[in-house]
Amino acid sequence: xxxxxxxxxxxxxxxxxxxxxxxxxxxxxxxxxxxxxxxxxxxxxxxxxxxxxxxxxxxxxxxxxxxxxxxxxxxxxxxxxxxxxxxxxxxxxxxxxxxxxxxxxxxxxxxxxxxxxxxxxxxxxxxxxxxxxxxxxxxxxxxxxxxxxxxxxxxxxxxxxxxxxxxxxxxxxxxxxxxxxxxxxxxxxxxxxxxxxxxxxxxxxxxxxxxxxxxxxxxxxxxxxxxxxxxxxxxxxxxxxxxxxxxxxxxxxxxxxxxxxxxxxxxxxxxxxxxxxxxxxxxxxxxxxxxxxxxxxxxxxxxxxxxxxxxxxxxxxxxxxxxxxxxxxxxxxxxxxxxxxxxxxxxxxxxxxxxxxx
Amino acid sequence: xxxxxxxxxxxxxxxxxxxxxxxxxxxxxxxxxxxxxxxxxxxxxxxxxxxxxxxxxxxxxxxxxxxxxxxxxxxxxxxxxxxxxxxxxxxxxxxxxxxxxxxxxxxxxxxxxxxxxxxxxxxxxxxxxxxxxxxxxxxxxxxxxxxxxxxxxxxxxxxxxxxxxxxxxxxxxxxxxxxxxxxxxxxxxxxxxxxxxxxxxxxxxxxxxxxxxxxxxxxxxxxxxxxxxxxxxxxxxxxxxxxxxxxxxxxxxxxxxxxxxxxxxxxxxxxxxxxxxxxxxxxxxxxxxxxxxxxxxxxxxxxxxxxxxxxxxxxxxxxxxxxxxxxxxxxxxxxxxxxxxxxxxxxxxxxxxxxxxxxxxxxxxxxxxxxxxxxxxxxxxxxxxxxxxxxxxxxxxxxxxxxxxxxxxxxxxxxxxxxxxxxxxx
Numbered sequence: 138x139x140x141x142x143x144x145x146x147x148x149x150x151x152x153x154x155x156x157x158x159x160x161x162x163x164x165x166x167x168x169x170x171x172x173x174x175x176x177x178x179x180x181x182x183x184x185x186x187x188x189x190x191x192x193x194x195x196x197x198x199x200x201x202x203x204x205x206x207x208x209x210x211x212x213x214x215x216x217x218x219x220x221x222x223x224x225x226x227x228x229x230x231x232x233x234x235x236x237x238x239x240x241x242x243x244x245x246x247x248x249x250x251x252x253x254x255x256x257x258x259x260x261x262x263x264x265x266x267x268x269x270x271x272x273x274x275x276x277x278x279x280x281x282x283x284x285x286x287x288x289x290x291x292x293x294x295x296x297x298x299x300x301x302x303x304x305x306x307x308x309x310x311x312x313x314x315x316x317x318x319x320x321x322x323x324x325x326x327x328x329x330x331x332x333x334x335x336x337x338x339x340x341x342x343x344x345x346x347x348x349x350x351x352x353x354x355x356x357x358x359x360x361x362x363x364x365x366x367x368x369x370x371x372x373x374x375x376x377x378x379x380x381x382x383x384x385x386x387x388x389x390x391x392x393x394x395x396x397x398x399x400x401x402x403x404x405x406x407x408x409x410x411x412x413x414x415x416x417x418x419x420x421x422x423x424x425x426x427x428x429x430x431x432x433x434x435x436x437x438x439x440x441x442x443x444x445x446x447x448x449x450x451x452x453x454x455x456x457x458x459x460x461x462x463x464x465x466x467x468x469x470x471x472x473x474x475x476x477x478x479x480x481x482x483x484x485x486x487x488x489x490x491x492x493x494x495x
Numbered sequence: 496x497x498x499x500x501x502x503x504x505x506x507x508x509x510x511x512x513x514x515x516x517x518x519x520x521x522x523x524x525x526x527x528x529x530x531x532x533x534x535x536x537x538x539x540x541x542x543x544x545x546x547x548x549x550x551x552x553x554x555x556x557x558x559x560x561x562x563x564x565x566x567x568x569x570x571x572x573x574x575x576x577x578x579x580x581x582x583x584x585x586x587x588x589x590x591x592x593x594x595x596x597x598x599x600x601x602x603x604x605x606x607x608x609x610x611x612x613x614x615x616x617x618x619x620x621x622x623x624x625x626x627x628x629x630x631x632x633x634x635x636x637x638x639x640x641x642x643x644x645x646x647x648x649x650x651x652x653x654x655x656x657x658x659x660x661x662x663x664x665x666x667x668x669x670x671x672x673x674x675x676x677x678x679x680x681x682x683x684x685x686x687x688x689x690x691x692x693x694x695x696x697x698x699x700x701x702x703x704x705x706x707x708x709x710x711x712x713x714x715x716x717x718x719x720x721x722x723x724x725x726x727x728x729x730x731x732x733x734x735x736x737x738x739x740x741x742x743x744x745x746x747x748x749x750x751x752x753x754x755x756x757x758x759x760x761x762x763x764x765x766x767x768x769x770x771x772x773x774x775x776x777x778x779x780x781x782x783x784x785x786x787x788x789x790x791x792x793x794x795x796x797x798x799x800x801x802x803x804x805x806x807x808x809x810x811x812x813x814x815x816x817x818x819x820x821x822x823x824x825x826x827x828x829x830x831x832x833x834x835x836x837x838x839x840x841x842x843x844x845x846x847x848x849x850x851x852x853x854x855x856x857x858x859x860x861x862x863x864x865x866x867x868x869x870x871x872x873x874x875x876x877x878x879x880x881x882x883x884x885x886x887x888x889x890x891x892x893x894x895x896x897x898x899x900x901x902x903x904x905x906x907x908x909x910x911x912x913x914x915x916x917x918x919x920x921x
Binding site for chain 2: 179182187188189190191195217220245247248249254298299301381439442446448454459462
């Protein structure tokens with residue numbers, strides 16, 4: 138017991154050296170402790186990787202879907218603290234209501250802390266506004282757009298001489314705005330999310346949450362969660378893609394307690410308690426957007442941007458895109474999975490959007 | 496995208512916006528890196544060099560462990576590659592390291608084909624990755640990357656120049672892998688000879704058009720150090736796993752009667768430079784170059800070899816569908832031809848079998864006829880015999896009948912006599 142503990146190599150696998158503390162200056166071994174002389178420097182790869190990614194920059198494509206007037210543009214502007222989305226001007230009664238959903242993609246470059254991001258916001262004006270909201274008027278154009286982006290990427294990927302970095306226009310995240318009726322989901326909501334949760338990451342949000350009291354909000358959220366479950370809608374983060382226990386516990390908490398986020402958006406600043414905050418001014422008080430007691434905007438922002446942004450991209454690339462690709466390549470002849478691309482044929486692009494996986 | 500790409504996009508109508516507050520996506524590189532940490536990194540080194548140049552020892556020294564394996568002999572019949580995988584960990588970074596070493600390189604009398612197994616091995620790793628990439632159901636994000644990221648070419652410390660085997664091999668490898676030439680066992684060369692040797696080597700490489708790996712100088716933070724290091728190539732290294740006490744520190748060194756060579760002393764050898772460049776500064780760049788340059792080149796050549804094209808001679812882009820339709824029709828045509836052939840062969844076989852069976856049938860008929868005839872002959876013979884037997888029996892019966900008649904006549908007469916005699920007796 139009084140003997141100093143000697144580090145024996147037989148106590149652990151010969152091939153896994155004990156993790157050494159990273160020295161402050163890795164270049165010159167200075168300490169008398171012979172352990173440090175054994176420092177190889179493998180962990181510097183993190184720094185190398187970080188530098189490289191900062192140089193190349195990131196793409197992020199976010200789509201917002203919901204009926205007019207739910208505050209989509211305002212929310213996106215609040216999320217990214219800039220005018221990335223131009224608010225739809227109220228349309229003239231004389232202008233015709235568009236027959237189908239329009240897809241408008243606008244890209245911006247934003248930079249923060251040395252990180253450059255090309256952000257593309259895809260707006261879907263006209264969704265849910267028609268009298269007849271069946272397929273061809275509502276979600277088919279959106280599904281078509283999403284599949285077109287996968288198709289574009291696939292075409293680039295199968296080229297013989299490929300670009301060093303294939304431009305990524307695929308939709309990484311789709312924010313679906315639920316109207317705060319307080320009752321339940323609308324049939325249109327259910328239909329849309331059912332179809333699209335299979336091709337894209339859907340994050341449902343309850344818009345204009347300042348119209349509900351705390352109890353109403355909590356009940357509504359529970360009801361919405363129940364309905365989503367009953368209809369088999371797997372919203373992001375999907376249960377089946379949790380990689381390890383850590384992910385699962387973290388994501389379970391988000392899925393079962395926080396989502397769908399009840400948010401309020403605003404791009405106006407007001408003075409509250411000596412600080413300038415983003416908020417909405419009403420006769421009965423100022424709703425602070427970033428105050429967790431008032432609404433869950435901060436949770437949504439942290440979730441989408443600060444913790445899960447990379448994961449959104451990865452799920453899109455590794456799962457949704459791969460599903461699309463596999464279907465595309467299998468579409469003709471039902472070749473067994475695992476067969477190579479060479480020796481088979483890419484069928485011509487179907488006129489109608491690809492059928493979603495059952 | 497590089498700054499030029501972003502600038503182009505800005506020109507394309509993409510505005511650069513300024514942010515009114517802290518959004519938080521500056522944590523993006525961390526998010527990305529964290530994912531990689533949980534998955535671990537792959538790094539594969541190929542050591543090419545003659546037997547006995549200290550390849551294994553250098554790897555032991557670089558990675559500070561004792562890798563398994565006994566030294567190879569000089570009597571290998573051909574060049575082989577020995578590959579071993581190790582999992583190392585430092586702080587929270589896991590490295591899946593694979594070290595591939597040539598065995599028997601330079602030992603043969605005829606070294607013309609020595610480079611071939613090495614090239615084949617490198618190509619095989621590219622091929623495996625390509626196959627995975629082309630699969631319909633693929634799992635690229637968990638694929639264990641076995642492609643060679645760095646090739647350490649060990650040059651023998653002759654002090655004169657490169658051997659022709661070295662030049663030939665490096666020339667074959669330079670378009671397939673990042674080559675980092677190093678002078679092995681450099682404690683055999685004195686300082687002055689070393690400078691001359693390095694100059695000679697670099698000039699020979701240049702004059703033979705061998706492309707060795709250049710440390711990248713486009714990133715300002717490392718441009719300076721990489722630039723200087725590029726000038727120190729090839730690195731003169733010494734490897735040793737023995738630790739000796741020098742002063743009051745334990746150091747890796749080699750002890751000679753005339754002094755001690757310290758491995759980590761930059762005045763003694765370039766080991767520290769090699770470790771810096773290979774691991775601490777450019778490991779990620781080596782991986783990237785392998786993927787974006789060498790692998791893409793391999794892929795392009797391979798696909799073109801198989802007949803796929805992006806544009807036709809008039810440089811109008813071929814529609815992907817057309818290329819694939821053509822390939823498919825060709826393939827189907829071949830299949831049909833094969834089917835026809837097989838059908839023909841089948842018909843032929845059937846005919847042959849039929850003929851055989853007919854022959855057999857004929858034979859059987861003949862046999863049957865023969866037997867029948869035999870049968871009849873036998874029957875006739877028997878009947879004849881029977882007839883003659885019957886005749887004899889008849890004749891016998893007649894004679895018997897006649898004899899009986901005679902007897903009965905005689906006995907009547909004799910009977911009456913007997914009766915008379917009997918009467919007389921009485």
